[in-house]
Amino acid sequence: MKMSDRVQSANITPAHAAAAVLAQANARSGVHSARGLLPVLPAVIFLLLFFVAPLVQNGTHSIWLPSPEGGRFSVEYYAKLFSDSYYVTVIGQTILLSVIVTAICAVLGYPVAYFMVRHAGRWNGLIIFLLVAPLLTSIIMRTFGWSVILGRNGVLNSALLGLGLIERPLRLLQGPSSVVIGLVHVLVPFMVISIAAVLKGVDQRLEEAAELLGAGRLRTFREVTLPLSLDGVATGSIVVFMLANGSFLTMLLLGGGSVVTLPLLIYQQFLLVQNLGFAAAMGNVLLALAVFSLFLQLRLIRRQGVQR
């Protein structure tokens, strides 16, 4: 260490001198780092006004009961949300559905990510394109696509009828399973991309070492590759969980009322009842779920930072 320092300082070149000057300049600007961050002000102010303020205002709406005399503070909406068995079921369904969808996405997405990183080679570009392409088509179009496939006169039913496998069309739509299919379809690319990003960083020499030491393919995967890529699964799961928690279109178009989640209820409250305070309270429960997920994500990033 000391030796190399001495070697370096022995042959000072103009480039080194310039680097030293720049390093000093950077150090100086570091002192004025507050001034260096001045350009962020417009963005920060814009988001304070139109992102933070609305959310805070939404929070006050949820604990304020308006009345002709001016209104009063109350936690009535939250009490209703957490005591009325209907709303408790809805909150439970929201979380359960997101957990199921996240788990299915992880199981379905992992092999694809593995293939992408380890075997795709020159096809990698094509795979990324095929993964990203659906994200760019309208989510309404994709959901409509599933009703075209699963509908009464849809692709699947016509095929099964044509093959003589069924006599009457099956009822595939408007149930929890079609909602799960639709959500998994929309969200699984995020999982694949998250897992692939971490898998790419797993040192392949570790796998080779395990195999050289006599572990079979499966054991190498189970004991080396999978544990090392779990961070990607976790990141992907958080992303998918949060997105699933916030979606309502799939439930609206494919669920037929069989699956009622918080966002769907907010949508209905807004359209039909216009009950602002209650919608605000439900929104805040969603927000709490999102913040919890973000907290997990931050912890994960911090842990990764410590490891590296």
Next chain:
Amino acid sequence: MRVHVLRRMERGVPRVLLLGYVLVFFVFLLAPIFFVVLVSLSDAAFVTFPVTDFSLRWYYRLLEYTPLLASLWFSLKLAAASAILAAVIGVPAALALARSTSRAADVVSTFLLAPLSIPMILLGVALLYNLSAIGLGLSFASLLIAHAVVSIPYVVRTVVAVYRSIGRDYEESAAILGASNRQIFTYITLPLIGSGIFSGMLFAILISLDNLSLSLFFGSAQTNTLPVAMLSYLQNQFDPAIAAIGTVQMAIAFVVLLVIERTVGLEYMSSPS
């Protein structure tokens, strides 16, 4: 020798299985899109299978039934305007953040990306009442603000990534050669990050075009975005017109995607956070 062959089989069989699985996965991923395009070309009066007669009648129907095309046009204007607003506000911030290593910069970065982590439907409800309170209500301006809130993270993220990937070398060389800060920015920095700004804006446009949850709350006869118009059409009719407008939107998105691929590549989009 035998062990060797067995070893190779052990490697070969899972690989074929994996390849087969990946093919099935992409069939699953692309099937709904494929069938929507197929339905859009059908001649039937309603969605039915198998499609036997093909025609462009549903695309002509789009021309007659103007609300869908009008909403597409409205959405494109909105997306472009919000991307420009996001770039004007977001690019200076991204440039400052990319070169700063201070703790404050970390906090600001997290803050600027935060709108992506909030359920859109909550942001929509919250913004509707906030903007109505200051007199904007159901207007283009309201939608512009709402969409810009979500566009800023995309612009910031892409520009920060591109600017960091370039490194300081070019700017430092210019500084050593005596260029002023202004000259460095105009002749070195801006041309280098131009593609990043451009693709960040294009991402923002694509997200905006498909943002139902935000626009939903600001919908009115004058402020109907494409997803809102599509949803209300879909709730009343189940005919191939919706497939046709979806296909048109997809064509637009693909052109944008190709442009991004040609300018900076897709890697910047595929980073998860």
